Amino acid sequence: MSAALHPHTGLPVVAMVGGGQLARMTHQAAVALGQSLRVLAANPQESAALVAADVRYGDHRDLGDLRVLADGATVVTFDHEHVPTEHLRTLVEEGTRVAPGPEALVHAQDKLVLRRALAEAGEPQPAWAEVRSAADVEGFADAHGWPVVLKTPRGGYDGKGVFVVGDAGAAAELLERHGTLLAEQRVAMVRELSAQVARSPFGQVAVWPVVETVQRDGVCAEVYAPAPGLSDELATAAQELAVRIADRLGVAGMLAVELFQTADGVLVNELAMRPHNSGHWSIEGARTSQFEQHLRAVLDYPLGSTEMVAPVVVMANVLGGAAAQEGWSGPALDERIHHLMAHWPDVKLHWYGKTQRPGRKLGHVTALGADLAEVRARALAAARYLADGVVDAAFAFAHDPEH
């Protein structure tokens, strides 16, 4: 089957399942390439539906809705991992190009599948086991110690579906509620890293510098590019690991390999096969952003340069804070953006257009420069101001990013 192109422009139509901020930012990249992203959204208030010209409404778990999305599209891709694998297999059988394909994507959907694949490949990861009973967990703890990390194999994100348990009783309760779980050793880690790679169906790969990610309450809060103080040797090892995984799993599109850095090296935490929060810095910070690169990769276009445009780039997420709470009486969003622009004329804002709720990812800011502490202070203060309506210099320096 030859690829479908837009009847007016003669250029590809990439269809993305999901209407969140990742689709929104992918649309921006598509516009530059002469394309218009087609989005499957649940409702007109979703981030991407607010800005994209070509929106289909439906449910990502409904095969019929997925078929409508795919009709006339060059390729189908994703802004999240929640599409049932069997639907994707059906689409592929019907002749639809899906990138990443279902056999690759399942490794980002199911943590047990991922653990088995990494074990087979001999890649570094925390000790793990599939557990179905409290006795299984106790056996695992005998070998690797308490506490044990229990994870639901599917459906978790941003810390959801991850539990740290200190005894067999707590484990039993979770198993009763969730059935089979993945048990993992709680790793003594130095910090978390992310290695992003894009891979095209042709097999071309492109890696960005390895970044440090800082989580708060299980949610990505900050990203430092490149990871400060990371040795060239370990950075290269992490990049090579990401490339090997992308190749072995046959990824098409963006792959983020989330890593634990330990005293001995790196261990794979989990994968995302789509643009990822750890790569938002690349919009302003690299010649080619992860969003443009994802489009290039799923379309089997040659990949773009991943060179950084500044020595240090810091991305800070804006999570709904004080200003997202009921009864907030401080400056409204539009006014806060006004103040942000006045105070930080070189901080770049990305606002997703969502309803503001505490803890929700509402936007992010990016700062560029040469000195990590200075760049980070700017990004954090700006993000904090948007979230909470206060400028708190102490907050910006509470965490020392130099390890």
Next chain:
Amino acid sequence: MSAALHPHTGLPVVAMVGGGQLARMTHQAAVALGQSLRVLAANPQESAALVAADVRYGDHRDLGDLRVLADGATVVTFDHEHVPTEHLRTLVEEGTRVAPGPEALVHAQDKLVLRRALAEAGEPQPAWAEVRSAADVEGFADAHGWPVVLKTPRGGYDGKGVFVVGDAGAAAELLERHGTLLAEQRVAMVRELSAQVARSPFGQVAVWPVVETVQRDGVCAEVYAPAPGLSDELATAAQELAVRIADRLGVAGMLAVELFQTADGVLVNELAMRPHNSGHWSIEGARTSQFEQHLRAVLDYPLGSTEMVAPVVVMANVLGGAAAQEGWSGPALDERIHHLMAHWPDVKLHWYGKTQRPGRKLGHVTALGADLAEVRARALAAARYLADGVVDAAFAFAHDPEH
């Protein structure tokens, strides 16, 4: 009247008259700021209509259509200068915020009005006169020599409405066809420059480095940022001139002051009060692009940093060439983009989604680096390949940008 905000996002709704590439690229900037540009387009195949979520269809010369566009919008702005001034005055009287306002915009719409205003302000410009008869033109030529440049006061762009005449007979013919014309001395110029400034209603201004623009057949072909070899003194003078004009005319939004550089300094050629081809380089080349800055300025937000992100940035337009001609049998557009990406992984593409026709502005490419000749060679070769389907290294070096 308090400003209208989007009912879901609580953020501004900027309404832009015109659905061309300037609106398309402004939409990209709007997406980052949490907004969705509202566009008045003539048809669904227009550049911006292909990618924007909020499109109204209509005619920019129809007051009713303009009212529909303005309804519920925070501010109305423009991607071209062709809206009748009286309609804008009516909108303002009805309480609509229009930026730039009609009394400023008329200086970008009517070249005679501009010449009078600059004369009053004592700003440098070519010798000029309003001419209604062949005798008027002969009188002008007696003082300033042949040939004389004759311009239609309104409606010209990209070299249209500009005529160089060598005698009174040719002038008489044009006057019969066009009525009153603007006569200008043909200036012995070194090159053309553009000084861009953004100004907010509050009065804040931000200037970018002065750039050199290269025209071919009256159409912008290349832009070098910063203008190579321009003295600091002359660069500052050009920036100050642009700021003075923006202030005096009460511009809100982007202003491009197109300049002739002569042996004695600079002379004002014409103005554009909107994002302008001479500022496309700023998307990748500056911390804040002209498109984001235009939104900030018309919304009276504080302006962003105009710092460059690389020492040298070159923008090359892609005008419809051999590949846009009937019967073209070389690689199709999608294939040419494929090749472009393979050959120049760090050249950034902007494709407007238009029907390809010879001479039409179809897109542009931007290259960044440290050495002008090298950066320019990359940008030109990439643009040429898209336009004509051939790589011609000789072409890239035919014009020496170092003056």
